[in-house]
Amino acid sequence: MQALFPYHSIRPVQKEMMDDVAAALECKKNLIAHAPTGLGKTASTLSVAVPFALEHDLTVFFLTNRHTQHHIAVETLKEMKKMHTTDFGVADLIGKKWMCLQENVQKWHNSEFMEFCKSLREHAKCTFYSQLYKKNSQELSVRAFKLQLDMKGAFHVEQVKNSCGQQGICPYYFTAELAKDARVIIADYYNVFHPSVQQAFFSKTGKELEKSILIVDEGHNLGERVRELMSNALSSLMIQSAVKEAKSHGYENAILWLQELQRILNSLTYKDLIERDNLVTPISQVIDYEQLVDELENIGNEIREKKNRSFIGSIAEFLEKWKGDDEGFVRYIEEKNTRFGPAIVLHYSCLDASLLSQHVFDKAYASVVMSGTLTPTEMFRDTLGISRNVEKVYSNPFPKSNRRVLIVPETTTKFTLRNPVMYAQIASVCSSIMDAVPGNSAFFFPSYELRDHVVKLVNNSKKVFIEKQSMETAEKAAFLDEFKKCKEKGAALFGVAAANFSEGVDLPGDFLKAVVIVGLPLAKPDVKTRALIRYYDTKFGRGWDYGYTYPAMIKCLQAAGRCIRSETDKGVIVFLDQRFIHPTYFRGIPSDWEADVTREYVGKIRRFFE
Secondary structure (H helix, E strand, O other): OOOOOOOOOOOHHHHHHHHHHHHHHHOOOEEEEEOOOOOOHHHHHHHHHHHHHHHHOOEEEEEOOOHHHHHHHHHHHHHHHHHHOOOOEEEEOOOHHHHOOOOOOOOOOHHHHHHHHHHHHHOOOOHHHHHHOOOOOOOOOHHHHHHHHHOOOOOOHHHHHHHHHHHOOOHHHHHHHHHHOEEEEEEOOHHHHOHHHHHHHHHHHOOOHHHEEEEEOOHHHHHHHHHHHOOEEEEHHHHHHHHHHHHHHOOHHHHHHHHHHHHHHHHHHHOOEOOHHHHHHHHHOOOOHHHHHHHHHHHHHHHHHHHOOOHHHHHHHHHHHHOOOOOOEEEEEEEEEEOOEEEEEEEEEEOOOHHHHHHHHHHOOEEEEEEOOOOOHHHHHHHHOOOOEEEEEOOOOOOHHHEEEEEEOOOOOOHHHOOHHHHHHHHHHHHHHHHHOOOOEEEEEOOHHHHHHHHOOOOOOOEEEEOOOOOOHHHHHHHHHHHHOOOOOOEEEEEEOOOOOOOOOOOOOOOOOEEEEEOOOOOOOOHHHHHHHHHHHHHHOOHHHHHHHHHHHHHHHHHHOOOOOOOOOOEEEEEEOHHHHOHHHHOOOOHHHOOEEOOOHHHHHHHHHO
């Protein structure tokens, strides 16, 4: 088998990864690959997986949760086809909601949108779907068939969506038609790991999991994403909206049931952990639980036919899920402030991603789970339930001389030590680093609240960019463009770890000279976090590691990775917190980074750039 590498030269570490991917595919193994930023993971995996799939009649699923990575994958495949004059079909799709041409559906909850889409198709009310299959549900319309012939190459999902919009046909189902003949499908995790989405998509496209090679990009995010899709929540705000909905549509019985549900929710606030019967029993004293679910579901369906979405239908979905298993889940209640006001929220939250992911990895032909922050590899093996596994940690491909890593143990963001004096100290260190860096720097904090306490105390003449908590895609792009323009004079981006700009953002070359990780982004020690620690402790004996410390360090390393994106980039990475010198956290920093514990950080930063 000849690899279809898309470039003229292969670096030694890329060759090493390509050989490992080839060996995993030959033996039907699942490769867990920690591959640092810049190694060329996408090209290394696809260049081996695609020819193997062609030879063995398999399909490659390149799964990523970032739209930017879709572009990289498509461009890589284009180069492969061009350089090796090899022909194979490619289909690129994102979530159905994001490809939909109906107006104002992007802000809906996924479950609401799925019901809406299903209802429109079943009642022949979606003109885009009808135009795609104008004669019947099996044959493409003439315009769709012509477009299909034009798109036999590798096209970005945006290009497909625009072309479908011009033709008035559904982009998602059109791409599903392309996927029938595709050897490579670029998609979201949900297309393979969400049971009902997987079943519908594989059935539609004629694909089989047993004949699929899975490449999971940014694999450190997979566990959390899978847990999210298995979780559900009910809030007092949802019930209030459902009551208004019932009144406006004349469902008097539903108003009484919903008011009783609100009363029960209020009565549960005196406890944290909830049991299934704490909700089921008091509901059953008013109306049979199963009957309530059925009644609310029917009402929700009727309302969706008139106004597309239904809060009553969403409550029915929650009550149905609430009957689920206890093992691997936690039920808890919390009072929280939202942008719509205070709310009581009841959670049915998944703790164990392997309840879904293990079956997928067991059944797939082979897989590669890869990321620049996939250490320790055994944590991902355990928490995702990956058997038939091979674990590999690759060395950083960039020159060590281009990177300076400092640990500055002068301040801390430890909750018990947060006060105005500490905020001023952190601001002083940040100001000094801004002065010492000849260009742009980025500072990532554990939370927006802590960031805001500090940023107003920063004393520096450089321009400051403050990340907002909720930013649309276009707004984020404009924000970054303005930040990049400041590379000569220098500016500072003040953001939050695991938020808008600490992952999936490229600032290569001179756009970013330094990244400062301000404190540890540890999860709040709330009911859910404590339950996760207990669960991992019982299952693996690694509760604190898997549920608390390692996830925080992965967020730190993801943020740190924004700085050096190619072998010619130079930059400084600073870990600013006394706790980073503790063995628990120090061992989370890659040993080949050769981190230097110092209080002379200003001089060392200046000398590095000189």
